[in-house]
C-alpha cells in the first residue's frame with residue numbers, strides 16, 4: 001500500500017478556493033469566504049441534509065452534456081453521445097440525459113431498470129457488460145434496447161436465441177480489443193490484448209465473431225465498439241484506436257462484404273482532479289477523432305459510419321463534490337495529522353483502489369490560504385480508509401465542513417455498505433435551490449433484505 005505513505009517534506013500549498021477553479025463545479029462561488037454551489041451554501045447543505053453528502057451542480061452537468069453534443073456534432077453531424085451510466089446513475093440524472101438528447105450506456109440490468117423507470121427511451125440505450133446474464137439480455141431485448149454490445153461468442157448465441165424467441169431482430173455491436181495500451185491506471189485499462197473485454201483482433205476472434213454474427217437471423221450487426229480505458233489524457237490513443245478499427249473494417253468488407261453503420265469509441269476522456277492537472281478539452285478530442293476517422297475512411301474508401309462516444313467521468317466528475325464533517329483530529333508528533341471525517345472508503349473507494357487524489361477546502365473558510373497539511377481519514381475499520389493523503393487544507397477544526405471536489409464520477413456509483421455504513425444521499429443544486437434526488441439510506445434499508 002505504498003500510496004498511503006506520507007511525504008515528510010510535503011508542505012501546505014497556501015492556495016485557497018480562488019486557485020482551485022479547475023476542479024470546482026461551474027457555478028461554485030465564494031460569498032463572505034463561504035463556498036456556494038448552484039447558489040446554495042455548502043455549509044447550509046451540510047446542516048440540512050447531513051454529511052457525508054454528495055452534491056451535484058446541475059448546471060455543470062447540463063453544460064458538459066451540451067458541450068459534448070455540440071463539439072462532436074460540429075465535426076461529425078451524425079455523432080451521438082451515450083453517457084456512461086456507471087459513472088453515476090439515478091432517475092434525476094437519467095432525466096437530464098433525456099432532455100439533452102443524449103443516449104445512455106448501461107452496464108447492468110440494474111442501470112437499465114433505473115433508466116426505464118425514469119422513462120428513458122429504450123431505443124437510445126446501449127447495453128454493455130462482459131458477462132450479461134440471460135435475464136439481463138432478455139430485459140434489454142424486451143425493452144427494445146437500441147444496441148447490445150456483444151462481448152463474447154456465448155453472448156452472440158444467447159442474443160440470437162432470445163431475440164428469436166420473441167420474434168425480433170436485435171441491433172448489436174461487437175466489442176473489439178484494439179490492442180491499444182492507454183496510459184492510465186492498470187485497473188481501468190481495457191484495450192490491450194490481455195483484457196477480459198471483447199474479441200481480440202490478432203488472434204482472429206474478432207473476424208470469427210463478425211462472420212458468425214452476419215449469419216445469425218435475429219442479430220443485426222450494426223458495427224464495432226472499442227473502449228480502451230478511463231481517465232486518459234493522451235488523445236493519440238483514441239486516434240490510434242480509430243485507425244485500428246478502420247483498418248479492420250476494410251479487411252471485413254474485403255472478406256465478408258460487411259459495411260459498418262456504427263462505430264462506438266467508448267469513453268475514457270480524463271478530467272482534472274488536482275488544480276494543476278491539464279486534461280484535454282472536449283473540442284480537442286472531437287477535432288482529433290473526426291480528423292482521424294475521416295482520413296481513415298478516405299484511405300480505405302469506406303463510408304463514414306455514425307460515431308458514438310460514451311463519456312462518463314468527463315460529464316459528472318467535476319459537477320460533483322462530497323461534503324464531510326470533521327469529527328476528530330489526531331496530531332501525531334513528527335509523523336502527521338489525521339483529520340477524521342464522517343465517511344471514507346464507503347463513499348469514495350477510489351483512493352484505496354487507485355491512489356486517487358483530490359483537492360479539498362473548508363467550506364466556511366474557502367477563501368483562506370490552505371495552511372495545514374493533513375491526512376483525511378475515514379471512519380471505517382481499515383488503515384487504508386483515507387480520502388486524501390498530504391492534503392493542503394485551511395487548518396481544520398472539529399465540526400468544520402470539508403468540501404472535496406471532483407468526486408462526481410465513480411463515487412456514489414462505487415459506494416458500499418462496508419461496516420454496515422448507510423450510503424450518503426445525493427442533492428442536486430440549481431438556481432439557489434437544493435433537491436434531494438437520492439435520500440440517505442437508513443438502518444431500515446440495511447434491514448430490508450433480511451429474511452430471517
Ligand code: LLP
Pocket residue numbers: 084086087105128188227229230231266267268269310311312313314350354409410414
Ligand atoms: N464505456 C465503457 C464500455 C466503459 O467500460 C466505461 C468505463 C465508459 C464508457 C466510461 O468511461 P469514462 O468516460 O467514465 O472514463 N471506477 C473507475 C473507472 C472505471 C471505468 C469503467 N468503464 C474509476 O473510478 O476511475
